[in-house]
Amino acid sequence: MTSITPCLWFNGRAEEAAELYVSLFPDSKILSVSRYPEGTPMPAGEAMTVDFQVAGQPIQILNGGPHFQLDEAFSLSVTVDGGQSEVDRLWDALIEGGGAPSQCGWLKDRFGVSWQIVPAEMIRLQSDPDPEVVGRVMQAMLTMQKLIVSDLEAAARG
Incomplete structure (x- = not known):
């Protein structure tokens, strides 16, 4: 195998x-x-x-x-079930001790590994059949470092 x-x-x-x-x-x-x-x-x-x-x-x-050296060309992408509290827990733990937030749900931990912390809600919203909803969600995401579920959902509603 x-x-x-x-x-x-x-x-x-x-x-x-x-x-x-x-x-x-x-x-x-x-x-x-x-x-x-x-x-x-x-x-x-x-x-x-x-x-x-x-x-x-x-x-x-x-x-x-x-x-x-590690760089952003390789990242570990984590789909997070459990809402904002789980996004916050992972985000905070991974940037603690010298990590750094980036944009659109990306961060670099204190060891230099890049991570994407993506709430499951983001994936659901990106799959909406209405392209205007998807566009609004994408525009909201582009303004964020850590993804904020309530803000993404508000963008989807318009």
């Missing part, structure tokens, strides 16, 4: 990041940690790879050093 697992290149703090991510989502756990042996470019005992699941999705972090 073939499987695909996203691999994120980090420069340190791989275990800390994985521990944060698995703490935020149900059906999440660290599966394994491999460590650098003596005689490699990284300190012996430091995490080389961390394999984990976030909401059932396998992810790997490679602690490979400063050669490559």
Whole structure:
């Protein structure tokens, strides 16, 4: 069987990041940690790879050093059931400690990983058969950093 697992290149703090991510989502756990042996470019005992699941999705972090940087070209998109309070909980936890909000539901966490926190209501509103509703919702979204469900619903109503 073939499987695909996203691999994120980090420069340190791989275990800390994985521990944060698995703490935020149900059906999440660290599966394994491999460590650098003596005689490699990284300190012996430091995490080389961390394999984990976030909401059932396998992810790997490679602690490979400063050669490559994460950027917004790759993001983890989270569809959030549970309304605004769940959007707020995830948003706040991911930007805590040095993360930064961006636009349209995007943020970058303190490790440099980009996330999209998308309330399920946004997906429902974007699927409305009325193109004017979809346009109003899109225009409202473009003015936001964190997506605000009540504002999106108000835009849909006109």
